[in-house]
Amino acid sequence: MAAEKGYLGVTPPISVAQSSDREREITVSLMDELRRQNTFETEEEEIVLGRVAALVKKFVRDVSLAKGLSEAAANAAGGKIFTFGSYRLGVHGPGTDIDTCCVLPRHVTREDFFNVFEPMVRAAEGATEVSGVPDAFVPMIGANISGISMDLLCAPLNLSSIPEDLSLKDNNILKNLDESVVRSVNGTRLTDELLRLIPNVQVFRDALRCIKLWAQRKAIYSNKIGYLGGVAWAMLVARICQLYPNAAAGAIVTRFFTVMSKWPWPQPVLLKQIEEGPLQVRVWNPKVYPSDKAHRMPIITPNYPSMCATHNVSASTHAVMMRALVQGAAVLDNIVAGTSSWSELFTKHDFFHRYKHYIQIIAIAKSRQTRVKWSGTVESKLRHLIGRLEFVDNLELPHPFPKGFDRTITCKDAEEAANVLRGEEGGENVPDDKEESAQAEAAAAEEEGEEGGNKVYVTNFFIGLGIRRLESKDSIARRLDMGIPIADFTKLVKGDNFDDTNMGIALRHIRRTGLPPYVFDAGEQEATQGAKATGKRSRKSLGSSPPAKRLKMATVSA
Numbered sequence: 286m287a288a289e290k291g292y293l294g295v296t297p298p299i300s301v302a303q304s305s306d307r308e309r310e311i312t313v314s315l316m317d318e319l320r321r322q323n324t325f326e327t328e329e330e331e332i333v334l335g336r337v338a339a340l341v342k343k344f345v346r347d348v349s350l351a352k353g354l355s356e357a358a359a360n361a362a363g364g365k366i367f368t369f370g371s372y373r374l375g376v377h378g379p380g381t382d383i384d385t386c387c388v389l390p391r392h393v394t395r396e397d398f399f400n401v402f403e404p405m406v407r408a409a410e411g412a413t414e415v416s417g418v419p420d421a422f423v424p425m426i427g428a429n430i431s432g433i434s435m436d437l438l439c440a441p442l443n444l445s446s447i448p449e450d451l452s453l454k455d456n457n458i459l460k461n462l463d464e465s466v467v468r469s470v471n472g473t474r475l476t477d478e479l480l481r482l483i484p485n486v487q488v489f490r491d492a493l494r495c496i497k498l499w500a501q502r503k504a505i506y507s508n509k510i511g512y513l514g515g516v517a518w519a520m521l522v523a524r525i526c527q528l529y530p531n532a533a534a535g536a537i538v539t540r541f542f543t544v545m546s547k548w549p550w551p552q553p554v555l556l557k558q559i560e561e562g563p564l565q566v567r568v569w570n571p572k573v574y575p576s577d578k579a580h581r582m583p584i585i586t587p588n589y590p591s592m593c594a595t596h597n598v599s600a601s602t603h604a605v606m607m608r609a610l611v612q613g614a615a616v617l618d619n620i621v622a623g624t625s626s627w628s629e630l631f632t633k634h635d636f637f638h639r640y641k642h643y644i645q646i647i648a649i650a651k652s653r654q655t656r657v658k659w660s661g662t663v664e665s666k667l668r669h670l671i672g673r674l675e676f677v678d679n680l681e682l683p684h685p686f687p688k689g690f691d692r693t694i695t696c697k698d699a700e701e702a703a704n705v706l707r708g709e710e711g712g713e714n715v716p717d718d719k720e721e722s723a724q725a726e727a728a729a730a731e732e733e734g735e736e737g738g739n740k741v742y743v744t745n746f747f748i749g750l751g752i753r754r755l756e757s758k759d760s761i762a763r764r765l766d767m768g769i770p771i772a773d774f775t776k777l778v779k780g781d782n783f784d785d786t787n788m789g790i791a792l793r794h795i796r797r798t799g800l801p802p803y804v805f806d807a808g809e810q811e812a813t814q815g816a817k818a819t820g821k822r823s824r825k826s827l828g829s830s831p832p833a834k835r836l837k838m839a840t841v842s843a
């Protein structure tokens with residue numbers, strides 16, 4: 286395709302010029318700054334991946350033999366791992382998961398993956414925190430092996446054996462596959478296609494590292510909450526690389542901010558023309574599907590079947606991201622002019638200083654394991670709360686923070702623990718003890734009997750409330766009534782698999798001065814004028830009290 290047109294992408298480049306001396310200069314200083322910010326990974330990963338690849342082959346062989354295949358056929362059955370996501374793109378940093386897809390021959394099933402492979406991973410040297418999620422949208426095993434955390438996906442293909450040189454590029458490979466398998470292999474297919482559509486991979490990597498770090502520092506990195514996730518940021522940077530194929534990384538970053546802060550959304554960002562293909566599946570098309578037309582910031586995956594990687598973006602998160610892009614563009618102007626340095630681009634967000642009022646959403650669980658799932662559910666539904674809050678009178682911007690804060694609450698007895706689970710305050714709120722692994726905890730709980738536990742595990746999410754400036758002094762007109770959105774949200778999260786003996790949900794209105802100290806970095810809170818760590822005085826319960834009270838309490842005076 287590139288050869289025919291002479292360029293990559295859906296339009297010709299804006300400029301094929303080489304970067305100027307100044308752009309090269311700022312590229313050098315950008316790389317220095319990224320190294321200072323410690324965004325590069327270590328070498329350990331390759332070794333661990335080699336071990337996982339060998340384990341997958343052994344697993345395929347064992348299952349093949351157990352299913353009656355001959356020794357020769359079992360040996361030939363193969364099995365292969367494909368890394369994808371940020372590791373495969375070459376922009377993986379310390380502490381991020383390695384996304385890995387285990388491709389299997391057809392006779393090795395998803396059940397085998399969880400019944401046979403999962404225990405093999407658990408028994409592997411250095412393996413901790415191995416937990417399978419067979420019924421997830423994309424079924425997977427989460428594992429930490431020798432300190433490297435991985436998401437292992439499972440993809441049995443329609444092939445009797447998986448040779449070492451197998452490629453997933455051909456769309457026909459998707460024929461007659463289960464939808465969840467299509468999703469699993471499409472992670473790899475997307476990353477590989479992305480790399481094929483970029484004129485200069487090293488420039489892309491350097492620029493993307495910069496943009497990812499910036500987005501994390503500005504608290505606008507999370508697909509689940511309605512910002513962009515890793516792959517969506519990667520596609521935006523890839524598009525800029527296509528538009529300026531000969532530019533150095535520093536210049537790509539500059540263009541990224543100028544182009545993206547002015548992008549005429551909802552015009553989609555495409556890396557190539559959308560392809561038709563052999564499956565009866567939906568390909569993104571706003572002319573046909575009203576839900577696709579509703580996407581505010583569509584960034585479309587290039588591989589078949591193309592989809593929108595940003596369908597969680599709401600009016601609010603869109604506004605927050607645009608504000609950050611415009612500010613970023615201004616900082617870049619100064620960097621290019623030499624009046625500012627790169628570190629200025631990576632300064633921390635001001636989310637916990639910015640608003641007078643916040644909502645705190647607390648996912649409460651009786652065990653650490655329950656919390657993993659429950660806080661995941663609450664997190665994935667938060668965007669619905671944001672969507673409903675967008676319609677509240679006087680509320681200009683419900684601004685979600687992209688990450689939850691995990692805490693352990695130690696109670697004096699089981700009764701107090703039960704109260705905390707119901708959303709009432711109490712117990713001593715302490716940081717999670719990272720040393721105490723989920724498995725050790727499960728073993729201890731079994732010994733004591735779950736019931737006797739006096740610890741409760743919570744994840745706290747925050748939404749900042751940007752309130753419209755009001756002329757009126759009339760207290761009725763100045764009310765912010767969030768009762769209905771909050772009641773709807775509570776109902777929604779309790780919708781599936783809610784078990785009130787092990788889980789709870791509470792929502793509170795909290796003032797800036799009452800924010801808990803753990804949302805701040807060391808020294809940060811003291812620097813904030815008027816911030817106090819006490820908290821209790823100004824907290825009001827929104828979701829844990831009886832409905833009538835909840836409605837009343839949900840009204841904040843603006």
Ligand SMILES: Nc1ncnc2c1ncn2[C@@H]1O[C@H](COP(=O)(O)OP(=O)(O)OP(=O)(O)O)[C@@H](O)[C@H]1O
Pocket residue numbers: 369370371372377381382384471472473475476508514515516519586593594595
């Ligand atoms: N919203 C999405 N739409 C389409 N594919 C997605 C989406 N989110 C994730 N994926 C697939 O899963 C892969 C891994 O996703 P992930 O969110 O871990 O991104 P990443 O690029 O690895 O960034 P990070 O450094 O944050 O892990 C992506 O490369 C992509 O193939």
Ligand SMILES: [Mg+2]
Pocket residue numbers: 370371372381382383384515
């Ligand atoms: Mg990843």
